[in-house]
Amino acid sequence: MSWEIQPQLDQLRGEGLWRELRTMDSPQGPLLEHEGREFLNFSSNDYLGLATSAELKAALHEGVERYGAGSGASRLVCGSLRPHADLEAALADFKGAEAALTFSSGFAVPVGTLPALMSPGDTILMDKLSHACLVDAARLSGATLRIFPHNHLGKLERLLKTAQGRVLIITESIFSMDGDAAPLREIVELKDRYGAWLLVDEAHAVGALGPQGRGLAAALGLEGRIELQMGTLSKALGLSGGYLAASRQVIDLLINRARSFIYTTAALPAVAHAALRALELIRGAEGDRRRSLLHAHVEKVRSSLGLEHTSSSAILPLILGDETAAMAASATLRDAGLMVPAIRFPTVARGSARLRITLSAGHQPEQVARLIEQLKLLGS
Numbered sequence: 001m002s003w004e005i006q007p008q009l010d011q012l013r014g015e016g017l018w019r020e021l022r023t024m025d026s027p028q029g030p031l032l033e034h035e036g037r038e039f040l041n042f043s044s045n046d047y048l049g050l051a052t053s054a055e056l057k058a059a060l061h062e063g064v065e066r067y068g069a070g071s072g073a074s075r076l077v078c079g080s081l082r083p084h085a086d087l088e089a090a091l092a093d094f095k096g097a098e099a100a101l102t103f104s105s106g107f108a109v110p111v112g113t114l115p116a117l118m119s120p121g122d123t124i125l126m127d128k129l130s131h132a133c134l135v136d137a138a139r140l141s142g143a144t145l146r147i148f149p150h151n152h153l154g155k156l157e158r159l160l161k162t163a164q165g166r167v168l169i170i171t172e173s174i175f176s177m178d179g180d181a182a183p184l185r186e187i188v189e190l191k192d193r194y195g196a197w198l199l200v201d202e203a204h205a206v207g208a209l210g211p212q213g214r215g216l217a218a219a220l221g222l223e224g225r226i227e228l229q230m231g232t233l234s235k236a237l238g239l240s241g242g243y244l245a246a247s248r249q250v251i252d253l254l255i256n257r258a259r260s261f262i263y264t265t266a267a268l269p270a271v272a273h274a275a276l277r278a279l280e281l282i283r284g285a286e287g288d289r290r291r292s293l294l295h296a297h298v299e300k301v302r303s304s305l306g307l308e309h310t311s312s313s314a315i316l317p318l319i320l321g322d323e324t325a326a327m328a329a330s331a332t333l334r335d336a337g338l339m340v341p342a343i344r345f346p347t348v349a350r351g352s353a354r355l356r357i358t359l360s361a362g363h364q365p366e367q368v369a370r371l372i373e374q375l376k377l378l379g380s
């Protein structure tokens with residue numbers, strides 16, 4: 001076996017799959033500064049514009065003053081501080097669950113949760129478009145992993161009929177690269193009929209959707225019927241970290257068994273303190289105000305570009321197919337001063353490369369108008 005790296009790099013470049021880091025010299029907001037130039041940012045998951053808000057910056061400062069910089073140890077040693085506990089109580093209430101547990105990232109949530117709950121002999125049924133962290137976590141658990149085609153209820157039901165052991169269905173509520181919604185009501189009915197459990201990842205719905213920004217499950221009145229509700233603090237909440245909301249028993253088991261929770265230093269207490277503030281904001285009038293701005297932007301782009309068939313989430317995919325074409329379109333937009341990423345394999349299937357446009361309450365209407373104008377030019 002050879003350790004030669006260069007051929008792998010050459011192959012990535014050759015296939016239009018090369019990725020590289022681009023350093024921004026400004027905060028992450030509607031405007032980005034990169035290599036001395038200003039760009040309009042349509043690539044962030046900061047859907048409500050909270051990441052640079054005065055409110056969250058002040059809450060972070062306050063958290064640092066009260067609780068210091070680092071947390072010093074893992075949660076089970078002496079790193080479990082007051083804001084961690086208060087945040088978990090607030091998240092449980094927010095998700096209509098008995099309890100919640102926070103992790104240092106959204107990625108760490110399933111990586112800890114699935115191996116703690118599932119074993120070889122059990123079965124995980126997962127929507128094909130589920131996030132990489134769900135796929136990796138399912139593999140790590142040792143359970144049999146079966147993938148059903150995106151949002152395909154018929155195939156899901158067929159898999160439910162033959163699944164062995166404890167059965168867990170996994171889906172996102174709003175899909176990260178397509179922006180469409182899962183048929184949650186139907187999935188909940190199916191899992192009840194077959195005695196399975198359900199994990200829903202609301203990473204892209206929380207804050208942006210539902211009453212008080214509580215997500216798609218809440219919008220459909222399904223919260224009490226979903227065993228495992230996962231989400232992140234790093235998108236609409238504007239900070240970082242992830243959570244799982246579930247029964248007290250499940251949370252107690254995770255505190256004892258979830259390795260990505262146990263063997264890592266607790267999240268910065270100031271972040272937990274600021275996340276409490278972020279939750280208050282998104283649940284209140286300020287959240288409603290920002291959600292209505294966001295939805296006005298989304299509707300404007302959809303109607304101007306004839307995208308009415310797409311979902312009305314903050315994520316608008318323009319699927320181009322070819323990887324190189326998507327890269328070229330993204331480069332054209334960048335030349336015009338717009339940051340819109342080309343999303344390619346392995347994030348999405350080969351041949352389904354796309355521009356992934358994300359909108360934020362932080363955008364000004366003129367900025368959205370410029371996006372529309374440039375996308376129209378791209379299509380002509």
Ligand SMILES: *Cc1c(COP(=O)(O)O)cnc(C)c1O
Pocket residue numbers: 105106107108131133172176201203204232233234240241242
């Ligand atoms: C971003 C994302 C995650 C990971 O969350 P982080 O907090 O960024 O680690 C998990 N699931 C989905 C669907 C995501 O889009």
